[in-house]
Amino acid sequence: MFKVFENHKSTVLSVEKDLTLLNATSFLDMVKKNVLHNGKTKIIVDLSKVSCDTSGLAALMKLNRDLQKLNGKVCIVHGKGIVKTLIEFSKCHEYLSLCENLEEAMEKI
Numbered sequence: 513m514f515k516v517f518e519n520h521k522s523t524v525l526s527v528e529k530d531l532t533l534l535n536a537t538s539f540l541d542m543v544k545k546n547v548l549h550n551g552k553t554k555i556i557v558d559l560s561k562v563s564c565d566t567s568g569l570a571a572l573m574k575l576n577r578d579l580q581k582l583n584g585k586v587c588i589v590h591g592k593g594i595v596k597t598l599i600e601f602s603k604c605h606e607y608l609s610l611c612e613n614l615e616e617a618m619e620k621i
Contacts, residue, residue, distance in 0.1 A: 513539055516546065522554040522587075522621045523547055524614065531559065531568030540571045544578070553584025556617045560591030564598060576608055585609065587617040 513535060517524040525547070531539055547555060557572065564572075576586045587609040590596040596612075599605050611617040 513542060519618065522556050522618065523552040524556045524558060524618075526558045527562050530563040530565075531571065532563075532565045533567040536567040536571040539568070540574055543575060548578065548582070553579055553582045554621050555579065555584070556587045556589060556611075556614065556621060558589040558614055558617075559595045560589050560593075560613070562595075563593065564595045566598070566602070569598060569602060569604060572608060573604060585621055587611055587621045589614055589617050 513527065513529050515526045515528065517526065525543065529535060543555070555575070557575070572586070572588060579586050588595075588599070589611050590599060591612065596610070599608060599610060609620060611620055
């Protein structure tokens, strides 16, 4: 579902499948198990090559809330596709940190 890359400041989750109703819960569970439980609290979720629906967006919002409780941060790389449109239309950009590319996210986090 996603590949994990580490750098000196953050953990990058490169999502490889669309984040939808079919897999949003398992995505969140996998992130908690493989990333949060290992003490990682600065996470970049790269959605630039996939799509997302409202269930996927809800999982990202939950991840954001969980990280805020740990004084952490999540940054969403949205590219220029449907993910950006969905986030802006739903007003979630008021709560999520967004970037157009991975380089920008690495600087921002």
